[in-house]
Amino acid sequence: MRELRNYYSSDYNLLFKKYASLSQIIFGVLALAASSQLSIPLKPVPITFLTMMVSMIGLVYKPYLAFATVGIYLICGICGLPVFSKYNYGIEYVMGATGGYLVGCMITAPIISIIKNRPLLKLYFCGQFVRRCSAQIRNKLRVRSGFEYPLSYKFTHISESNISQKFWPVAFCCFIGHIIIYFFGITWLSQFMSLNNAIYNGFIVFIPSGIVKIVIFSYLFSYTKSKAQI
Template sequence: MTKEQLKLRSMIVTALFAAIIGIMAQLIIPLPLVPITGQTLAIGLAATILGSRYGLISVLLYLAIGSAGVPVFAEFSGGISKLIGPTGGFLVGFIPAVFIIGYYMEKTGYTYKNAMIANTIGMLITLSFGSAWLKISADLSWMAAFASGFTPFVIVGLIKAALASWIGILIRQRLITAKLLIPVHTVEKEKSF
């Protein structure tokens, strides 16, 4: 198989992840102001499986599709108003989160331990962006913004980080074995789990 064919397969998997994020966004536990969704789990999976470059592309594609009005955001919503509304900071926070998760994994190796550290950092980045945006857009105090946009999501975020790490490492190894994903580095620490 040529390098171009492998790259095409990686791009197809990347596009599929944009769709997976949209599907998982519909898994919702309603809370006042900000619901718990499956988006952050999907973001962690995308970063853990695809790495910084393709993970970032999948998130940017997801955000572009949603901003164009396709109902891929939580509660089957879409449009630019979601990005600039009270919960838009969580969506925008996916961009640095997915890149940093993937970058951390590329630099430290694709192990469960490294994935858990990276996904926890990514979760904290997303929650921080979301809370800061919530403070500004909803005109809340810092205490109220963190009470609404950060604190209720930490425990669930750690559970999602653990799931994204475990499932992500497993799927990544299988995709590479099936030649559906190109490893970022020629020497990767993929073996230890």
């Protein structure tokens, strides 16, 4: 009887994991489609929030789930569902100027998922460096002020928070992801124009918006993660 119960229990757990993975993929595809519609129209490649959602999927999902989610998103668009920017769809859109960025997203998501748990690759020492610098500043202010509670006391709580510990790894993962996406995007875009124009129109014009998106997303993600204690 116990063996029979264990047998059905294992089957139930396996079925639950399969449905959980399927629901993650469906939610990820819908989120990618929604983020693609939030765009700033530029030529030849618009600015969208798709890269941020790809980073989110890479940071939350396992590598195989991240790859499958972005891959199914591309397949849905190729098959005729309006999931790309401005509700575009079809193989013609994927083979167009933005195709390299879409392929880069599919490769970036599992790579971010792989490196997110590698402390050395995430440059964890950046967080340590920031905390040490803030500690030295507090000590100097404590000595100069001559009070038991230094003037920098209000900054103590912030530096002791683990938000900074999580911000730098997240920002590093997003930075690596964007480099991969831009590499594939520029390589693909160079087939439609000269390499210099592809670098300018496909990378340089996106640098300011990319930095702003990475900083805001990394802070919000690290803040939410620290509050949820994930």
